[in-house]
Amino acid sequence: MFAATTIETGDKAEFYRELAVQLGGLLHDERDAIANAANLSALVFDLVPDLNWAGFYFLRANDELVLGPFQGKVACVRIPVGKGVCGAAAAKRQTMLVPDVHAFPGHIACDAASRSELVVPLVKDGRVLGVLDLDSPTPERFDAEDQAGFEALAAIYLAASDFS
Numbered sequence: 001m002f003a004a005t006t007i008e009t010g011d012k013a014e015f016y017r018e019l020a021v022q023l024g025g026l027l028h029d030e031r032d033a034i035a036n037a038a039n040l041s042a043l044v045f046d047l048v049p050d051l052n053w054a055g056f057y058f059l060r061a062n063d064e065l066v067l068g069p070f071q072g073k074v075a076c077v078r079i080p081v082g083k084g085v086c087g088a089a090a091a092k093r094q095t096m097l098v099p100d101v102h103a104f105p106g107h108i109a110c111d112a113a114s115r116s117e118l119v120v121p122l123v124k125d126g127r128v129l130g131v132l133d134l135d136s137p138t139p140e141r142f143d144a145e146d147q148a149g150f151e152a153l154a155a156i157y158l159a160a161s162d163f164s
Helices: 012-027 033-047 084-092 144-160
Strands: 053-060 064-072 078-080 096-098 116-124 127-136
Touching: 012 033, 012 144, 033 053, 033 064, 033 144, 053 084, 064 084, 064 127, 078 084, 084 096, 084 116, 084 127, 096 144, 116 144, 127 144
Parallel strands: none
Antiparallel strands: 053 064, 053 127, 064 078, 096 116, 116 127
């Protein structure tokens, strides 16, 4: 049985390296994308400080992102591709690091407490599958090291998971 361990380090790059090792162990021998998304959300929400939401939206028919496994308050269920931070990340196929969500044109406020956001698109074999979404109640919570760390976690998730 897997048990997450607290990561004690003041070095953000080392924190994400250790988190990636734990994620690799957690997802080892499990190929189900939903189960892996649920466990990744829980691991991140448990170990990454200053988050109020961590989870997934998956691309479905009609160019909509639909809520997947997450940790945090009740969330928006459907987000059109191109709308809000999640929709922009999916449409542009690039990570969106937003220091102040109130300054982002068209931001969708699922939780009014969220002030900053980091959204990593999930792209496998050239196909957008969804996004990994992180919210924080602190403005400017995320930086380039967080972006690199979460992009690495998303890559581990994608490699470990089967999508139909």
